[in-house]
Each structure stands twice: as structure tokens, then as C-alpha cells.
Amino acid sequence: MQAVVLRAPRDLALEEVPDPRPGPYEVLCRVESIAICGTDIHILEGRHVGRWPPAFPFILGHEWAGTVVEVGPGAEVFGWQPGDRVAGTSHAGCGYCRMCRTGRYNLCERYGDARVHRQYGHTTQGCYAQYVVHSIKSVVRLPDALTFDEGAVLDPAxxxxxxxxxxxxxxxxxxxxxxxxxxxxxxxxxxxxxxxxxxxxxxxxxxxxxxxxxxxxxxxxxxxxxxxxxxxxxxxxxxxxxxxxxxxxxxxxxxxxxxxxxxxxxxxxxxxxxxxxxxxxxxxxxxxxxxVRANRSTLEEVIPLVLDGRVPVGRLITHRFPLSRASEAIATFQERRDGALEVLMHPWAGGEGT
Ligand SMILES: [Zn+2]
Ligand SMILES: [Zn+2]
CATH class of the missing domain: 3.40.50.720 (NAD(P)-binding Rossmann-like Domain)
Incomplete structure (x- = not known):
């Protein structure tokens, strides 16, 4: 697949990398739309090296929407199947520690332990790519009434x-x-x-x-x-x-x-x-x-507010680029060019941005 890979601080390149594979209770998703987050820029600039990311090369990004293409063992128990439209969020707690068991999985005590914990685009490979693997803890179903672009902005919402x-x-x-x-x-x-x-x-x-x-x-x-x-x-x-x-x-x-x-x-x-x-x-x-650290379980809760217009995420989307022009998309976001707010990237699009 194609991915935008961070090879070192400030060194981004579009590369061909192996498709990720879903493990137990994970789904492999085709990424349709990605939103650039301020945190991506801080990671890109090397302001958190050692923690975010723990090592290079690294794929940034944690705000996205797409379609499930393959389910890992166990994911089907929870009703996941190929074709499901989803939106992603970054934290997947271990599920066993005291914080996770009291619902505060964004404060997981096993944070950063790659054996049991994920934070996509921070400690674990992210979504600036054509495919991404996510724990089923960190995807939600995207209603048909919402576009993939709106779905990509659900995590910040x-x-x-x-x-x-x-x-x-x-x-x-x-x-x-x-x-x-x-x-x-x-x-x-x-x-x-x-x-x-x-x-x-x-x-x-x-x-x-x-x-x-x-x-x-x-x-x-x-x-x-x-x-x-x-x-x-x-x-x-x-x-x-x-x-x-x-x-x-x-x-x-x-x-x-x-x-x-x-x-x-x-x-x-x-x-x-x-x-x-x-x-x-x-x-x-x-x-x-x-x-406030990211969110805990408010991804599902914000969806009805987006659906009925109380949180009109679409009105904040100002720019769209193909992923192949990620550097330009990032510069547009960072420099707030042309009133940039939410800047999106499309991994399967060719040619011009809009
Ligand atoms: Zn974010
Ligand atoms: Zn935990």
C-alpha cells in the first residue's frame, strides 16, 4: 500500500509499504478520508520523539474514516464484517488495568506497552495510508447519512x-x-x-x-x-x-x-x-x-449531535488533498493557508486537491 512515512523528524515521504494484517479483535480498514491534527504536526516536528513515535519509520495520523475490508479472529463476535463503514479514534486501552476497568481507558496504566495497548498515530502506526489496522475498541460504525469526510472529523469532535x-x-x-x-x-x-x-x-x-x-x-x-x-x-x-x-x-x-x-x-x-x-x-x-486527554467513549455520543446538525463538522472542512500531496496539505493546515481549518487527505484519489 501507499503510506506517508515519517523517516525522521521533519522527513516525510510517500512510500510503498507492506499492507498491515489484522490480529485478534482487530479490523483491517481501507482508509477513505484522513483529517490532519495539530498533534500530527508536533510529532512530525520531533517535539515528542521517544514517546510519539517510539521509533522510526512511523506512519502518522489518527483521525480517519473508511471501510472494513477484513476482520481478525474474534472481531466477528462483535458483529464486525467486511463492508462496515467506520470512523477511527486513537486510544485502545489494555482493558484490564484499573483505569480501563473504570472506563478511563484514555489513561490506561499500560499506556505505550505495545503488547497490550495502542494509541494509533502516536505509539502505534497511524492512518496516513491506504489501509490501517485498528482494534475494534477504537472504531465506531459510521452512519450512512455521514460522509467519510465527516467521519474523519468525528475524533476531534x-x-x-x-x-x-x-x-x-x-x-x-x-x-x-x-x-x-x-x-x-x-x-x-x-x-x-x-x-x-x-x-x-x-x-x-x-x-x-x-x-x-x-x-x-x-x-x-x-x-x-x-x-x-x-x-x-x-x-x-x-x-x-x-x-x-x-x-x-x-x-x-x-x-x-x-x-x-x-x-x-x-x-x-x-x-x-x-x-x-x-x-x-x-x-x-x-x-x-x-x-483533558483525547476522549473516552464520546465518539459514539457525538454522532447524534453531528447527525442532527448541532455539531456541524462539515462546516469546518476547508481543504481536501490527495494523500500523495501530503506535504502541501500539512503546510496548508500548519500555515492556515486560505482560512484552513479541517484539512483532509484522500489516500485513493489522484491528481488535484479541491
Ligand atoms: Zn487529533
Ligand atoms: Zn489499561
């Missing part, structure tokens, strides 16, 4: 839903989302789906204009101190929930600074720097701070 759930967004809450990238915008939709009364997206540039066009209130960080502006927009009180989807030290600190007394702060972007926190405020104003 599921993370957005998990993010909003971790923030315990309640009906009528005011929620601030910092960072209007794909995950930020999806999180804004999910916060609204959970009943948020107001969703204020904080950011700048073209992406903030998209947030506004999608119907969210916006605060432009170029217009002054974001914390003051959000406080002002909430009658001086601050939002009930502040969610960081930017991952910068500034945005992370602003979330903690702007949230109301007793408010909840959620961190979903993976930060690369240490951030100093105002500990007296956190203690004396009883702030709840929570992290």
Missing part, C-alpha cells in the same frame, strides 16, 4: 464533547472558549449542545471571524486584555466555564484569570511550557481545574 463534559457545562452557563481552531470551534458547538446559554469565543484574525460567522459571540484579543473584555461581556463576573483550546501560556493563564468565583477551567490543548498559576485565587475562590 469527540474530544470537543469530552472537553465540554469535563467542564460540566450546565444549561444556561456562560462558556468562554480560547483558541478558535478546529477543536475550539467544535468545543464551542459541544458546549452549546450541552445547554450553554452563551458561548464566547476568544481569539483573533480570520479564525475569529469564522467563529462569528458560525453564530458565536466573540472577543478579539487584539482589542485589549482578553480577561478584561470577557469579564466586561459577563457583567464583571466572568464565565462559569473557561476552556483553553490554544495551548499557549497566555491563553492558559487567561482562562484561570477570567473564570468566575467557583468556576471551572478546562485544558484540552497539550501545552509545551510551564505556566505560573495564581494559587491563592485557585484556593480561595474554589476554582476547579481539569485536564
Amino acid at each position: 469527540s474530544i470537543a464533547l469530552w472537553t465540554a463534559k469535563r467542564g460540566q457545562v450546565n444549561a444556561g452557563d456562560t462558556v468562554a472558549v480560547l483558541g478558535p481552531g478546529p477543536v475550539g470551534l467544535l468545543t464551542a458547538f459541544c458546549a452549546r449542545a450541552l445547554g450553554a446559554g452563551r458561548v464566547i469565543v476568544v481569539g483573533g484574525g480570520e479564525r475569529l471571524a469564522v467563529a462569528e460567522a458560525l453564530g458565536f459571540e466573540t472577543v478579539d484579543r487584539a482589542q485589549g486584555a482578553s480577561v478584561d473584555l470577557v469579564r466586561e461581556a459577563t457583567g464583571g463576573r466572568g464565565p462559569d466555564v473557561a476552556i483553553d483550546c490554544a495551548g499557549t501560556p497566555e491563553a492558559i493563564r487567561q482562562c484561570v484569570d477570567m473564570v468566575r468565583k467557583g468556576g471551572r477551567v478546562v485544558f484540552t490543548a497539550v501545552p509545551h511550557d510551564e505556566v505560573a498559576f495564581p494559587m491563592q485565587r485557585i484556593v480561595l475562590e474554589e476554582l476547579d481545574l481539569v485536564g
Whole structure:
């Protein structure tokens, strides 16, 4: 099969590699559509070498949709068969450790142990390829009403839903989302789906204009101190929930600074720097701070929200490329060319992107 192989940090090449084979409780899938994730870029740049990936050569990618072409032993017990349309997600926990058995498989205690654990595109070969093997723990059925392109964006949508759930967004809450990238915008939709009364997206540039066009209130960080502006927009009180989807030290600190007394702060972007926190405020104003690691079991839950339009993943898809032009697709995503949000790649397409 053809795959885009990372041979070393920043060294990507389209190569012919052997087709993967499904093992017990795995399915071999033909990949129809792939979404590029910010984490792919960090891995590509070598920011996590040794952990993600553990070794080279490596196939990136964990957001995809496609069709089952072969089922490994045992997968048929759970009803899987060739022809099933599926969407993938990255974590497949061991199933035996305390975290897995209490439903928190994204925190598997055997994380990275290739004998019993998978995180596709991170510790295990990913989906920038014509075929991928996945555990049946990390695929869900894709309804016929959703396209493969929409299916490829279900994984980030599921993370957005998990993010909003971790923030315990309640009906009528005011929620601030910092960072209007794909995950930020999806999180804004999910916060609204959970009943948020107001969703204020904080950011700048073209992406903030998209947030506004999608119907969210916006605060432009170029217009002054974001914390003051959000406080002002909430009658001086601050939002009930502040969610960081930017991952910068500034945005992370602003979330903690702007949230109301007793408010909840959620961190979903993976930060690369240490951030100093105002500990007296956190203690004396009883702030709840929570992290988010990918998702747990929200892939199935986000599908009905996508189907009925509450989480319109298709509206965030801006670019499509054949996989053979992966470098151009990645540059388009990374440099946010032409308003790029969700940039997709098609492994079986030839020729031009659209
Ligand atoms: Zn991702
Ligand atoms: Zn486990």
C-alpha cells in the first residue's frame, strides 16, 4: 500500500509499504478520508520523539474514516464484517488495568506497552495510508447519512464533547472558549449542545471571524486584555466555564484569570511550557481545574449531535488533498493557508486537491 512515512523528524515521504494484517479483535480498514491534527504536526516536528513515535519509520495520523475490508479472529463476535463503514479514534486501552476497568481507558496504566495497548498515530502506526489496522475498541460504525469526510472529523469532535463534559457545562452557563481552531470551534458547538446559554469565543484574525460567522459571540484579543473584555461581556463576573483550546501560556493563564468565583477551567490543548498559576485565587475562590486527554467513549455520543446538525463538522472542512500531496496539505493546515481549518487527505484519489 501507499503510506506517508515519517523517516525522521521533519522527513516525510510517500512510500510503498507492506499492507498491515489484522490480529485478534482487530479490523483491517481501507482508509477513505484522513483529517490532519495539530498533534500530527508536533510529532512530525520531533517535539515528542521517544514517546510519539517510539521509533522510526512511523506512519502518522489518527483521525480517519473508511471501510472494513477484513476482520481478525474474534472481531466477528462483535458483529464486525467486511463492508462496515467506520470512523477511527486513537486510544485502545489494555482493558484490564484499573483505569480501563473504570472506563478511563484514555489513561490506561499500560499506556505505550505495545503488547497490550495502542494509541494509533502516536505509539502505534497511524492512518496516513491506504489501509490501517485498528482494534475494534477504537472504531465506531459510521452512519450512512455521514460522509467519510465527516467521519474523519468525528475524533476531534469527540474530544470537543469530552472537553465540554469535563467542564460540566450546565444549561444556561456562560462558556468562554480560547483558541478558535478546529477543536475550539467544535468545543464551542459541544458546549452549546450541552445547554450553554452563551458561548464566547476568544481569539483573533480570520479564525475569529469564522467563529462569528458560525453564530458565536466573540472577543478579539487584539482589542485589549482578553480577561478584561470577557469579564466586561459577563457583567464583571466572568464565565462559569473557561476552556483553553490554544495551548499557549497566555491563553492558559487567561482562562484561570477570567473564570468566575467557583468556576471551572478546562485544558484540552497539550501545552509545551510551564505556566505560573495564581494559587491563592485557585484556593480561595474554589476554582476547579481539569485536564483533558483525547476522549473516552464520546465518539459514539457525538454522532447524534453531528447527525442532527448541532455539531456541524462539515462546516469546518476547508481543504481536501490527495494523500500523495501530503506535504502541501500539512503546510496548508500548519500555515492556515486560505482560512484552513479541517484539512483532509484522500489516500485513493489522484491528481488535484479541491
Ligand atoms: Zn487529533
Ligand atoms: Zn489499561
